Amino acid sequence: MPPGPGPLTAAVVDLAAIAERSYDPRLAEVGRRCLDRLRIPLSIALVGRVSTGKSTLLNALLGRKMAPTDGRECTQIVYVFRYDPHTTATLVSRAGSERTTVDLDDRSRLPADFDLPASEISYIDVTMPLPLLEEVTLLDTPGLASAETQNSAATERMLHDTEESAARADALLFCVNGPIREDEAAAVRAFSGSRGAKRLSGATAIGILTRADQVAQDPLSSWTAATGLARDMAARNTELFSTVVPVVGLLAETAETGALREPHARALGELARAWSPDVAHDALASPMMFREEGGPVEGPVRTELLDLLGQFGVGRMLDRIRSGTRPDVVSLTREAAAASGLAAMRTQIRRSLGSRSDVLKASGALEELMESAYDAGDRSLYDAAQSMLDRPEMFPLKVIGMGRQLATGEVKPPAGLVEQAWITVQTGLPRTTKAEASRAAAEWKRWAELTDSAGQRLARVMVRAWQLAAESKSGEGPP
Numbered sequence: 487m488p489p490g491p492g493p494l495t496a497a498v499v500d501l502a503a504i505a506e507r508s509y510d511p512r513l514a515e516v517g518r519r520c521l522d523r524l525r526i527p528l529s530i531a532l533v534g535r536v537s538t539g540k541s542t543l544l545n546a547l548l549g550r551k552m553a554p555t556d557g558r559e560c561t562q563i564v565y566v567f568r569y570d571p572h573t574t575a576t577l578v579s580r581a582g583s584e585r586t587t588v589d590l591d592d593r594s595r596l597p598a599d600f601d602l603p604a605s606e607i608s609y610i611d612v613t614m615p616l617p618l619l620e621e622v623t624l625l626d627t628p629g630l631a632s633a634e635t636q637n638s639a640a641t642e643r644m645l646h647d648t649e650e651s652a653a654r655a656d657a658l659l660f661c662v663n664g665p666i667r668e669d670e671a672a673a674v675r676a677f678s679g680s681r682g683a684k685r686l687s688g689a690t691a692i693g694i695l696t697r698a699d700q701v702a703q704d705p706l707s708s709w710t711a712a713t714g715l716a717r718d719m720a721a722r723n724t725e726l727f728s729t730v731v732p733v734v735g736l737l738a739e740t741a742e743t744g745a746l747r748e749p750h751a752r753a754l755g756e757l758a759r760a761w762s763p764d765v766a767h768d769a770l771a772s773p774m775m776f777r778e779e780g781g782p783v784e785g786p787v788r789t790e791l792l793d794l795l796g797q798f799g800v801g802r803m804l805d806r807i808r809s810g811t812r813p814d815v816v817s818l819t820r821e822a823a824a825a826s827g828l829a830a831m832r833t834q835i836r837r838s839l840g841s842r843s844d845v846l847k848a849s850g851a852l853e854e855l856m857e858s859a860y861d862a863g864d865r866s867l868y869d870a871a872q873s874m875l876d877r878p879e880m881f882p883l884k885v886i887g888m889g890r891q892l893a894t895g896e897v898k899p900p901a902g903l904v905e906q907a908w909i910t911v912q913t914g915l916p917r918t919t920k921a922e923a924s925r926a927a928a929e930w931k932r933w934a935e936l937t938d939s940a941g942q943r944l945a946r947v948m949v950r951a952w953q954l955a956a957e958s959k960s961g962e963g964p965p
């Protein structure tokens with residue numbers, strides 16, 4: 487973990503400090519908020535439709551079942567998880583931002599109910615001494631309601647809170663359960679018109695195909711289906727996601743929180759011995775058949791197995807035991823973790839977001855500052871931000887801005903050029919020869935003559951990107 491803020495973040499801190507001293511109370515408030523935000527590690531919000539498995543995944547990442555996961559009454563409010571040497575939970579009220587301590591239960595978990603109704607809670611601020619939280623701050627959001635849901639006051643508020651969190655986060659994990667369906671597309675479109683949508687671009691959002699065990703009809707073949715689907719979705723939604731990764735959040739949560747106990751391991755061992763692969767396959771076709779199939783292990787324990795592992799997970803455990811894995815807690819927890827895909831997801835997040843932490847943080851806050859300076863008519867702050875952006879070392883911020891221009895459809899370069907632009911946003915251009923780079927740059931300059939001023943701004947960024955790509959190998963071709 488890099489100590490202190492990166493160079494880009496540090497530059498934006500200076501601007502935020504100027505905003506904080508503004509006579510305009512709204513601009514001063516934005517300045518204060520940006521300073522707070524720049525001081526904490528990269529903030530990542532989990533967004534997506536209700537019940538896509540956001541809180542389950544969050545618990546897996548924390549290694550503790552902190553966030554409520556139940557769909558019905560839960561996650562009606564925003565939870566912020568950040569680092570502190572002590573575990574604490576504080577309720578921040580909407581009115582007056584009053585803070586009251588929330589008592590954790592005897593297993594150090596968050597309670598399901600609070601003294602205030604959800605409509606009066608701004609968010610729950612949770613601190614924990616986890617190494618992960620030294621690197622990122624995580625936000626659990628209620629989520630986007632589906633188009634079928636009535637627009638009750640509660641769902642309106644949940645949507646609004648989710649959008650606000652997304653707008654203030656540096657990056658998003660956008661959770662989906664399958665191809666973006668029509669009702670989901672509607673939710674994404676509703677989101678696209680909001681402040682939070684600015685974050686929803688391939689530069690700052692990773693698609694997470696959660697509940698990957700439920701993608702296919704047959705739970706046992708679901709993981710393979712999910713892997714293919716994730717690859718497809720990434721290819722089809724470059725404007726939304728830098729990548730799409732499948733994960734079985736439920737298995738990850740069970741493994742990472744150590745929820746599997748000795749009776750579960752023993753029960754899985756007994757079922758593996760009693761059932762042939764064919765019998766197990768048929769029994770795992772539905773929860774009801776699993777509970778009713780003859781053999782050892784009482785009904786309540788079978789239900790617990792389904793709650794902890796799902797049909798896919800139980801099937802996977804039985805397979806592994808038949809192939810020689812010992813039916814004990816340690817071995818099966820390890821198998822559950824391996825089957826969940828969590829490790830690959832972590833690697834992907836680190837690659838897409840972690841390594842660009844400084845750029846993403848600086849970019850998010852700078853955008854908010856510039857917008858507010860513009861709204862407040864503070865010309866000098868706006869100009870200062872603009873000239874800061876024009877400094878050569880700030881170039882990565884312009885690249886992120888380009889991702890936003892592309893994602894919102896503000897600029898539409900022609901085929902051939904648009905792919906180049908997305909590659910630049912997501913991974914940067916490859917090293918190249920001077921000749922190749924100047925050919926590409928010339929193409930962008932030609933297009934710039936045909937487009938509007940927003941397009942010209944983007945073309946200038948691409949011309950510069952090609953120059954840098956050529957310079958990175960002192961003019962010679964790649965080895």
Ligand SMILES: Nc1nc2c(ncn2[C@@H]2O[C@H](COP(=O)(O)OP(=O)(O)O)[C@@H](O)[C@H]2O)c(=O)[nH]1
Binds near residue numbers: 554557560735796797
């Ligand atoms: N089978 C299965 N169920 C899951 C998975 N992830 C979450 N769920 C279940 O889906 C429901 C909603 O999950 P939750 O995390 O609360 O969704 P959220 O509304 O997006 O936060 C809960 O009943 C979870 O147990 C998964 O990977 N597999």
Ligand SMILES: [Mg+2]
Binds near residue numbers: 537542
């Ligand atoms: Mg939730």
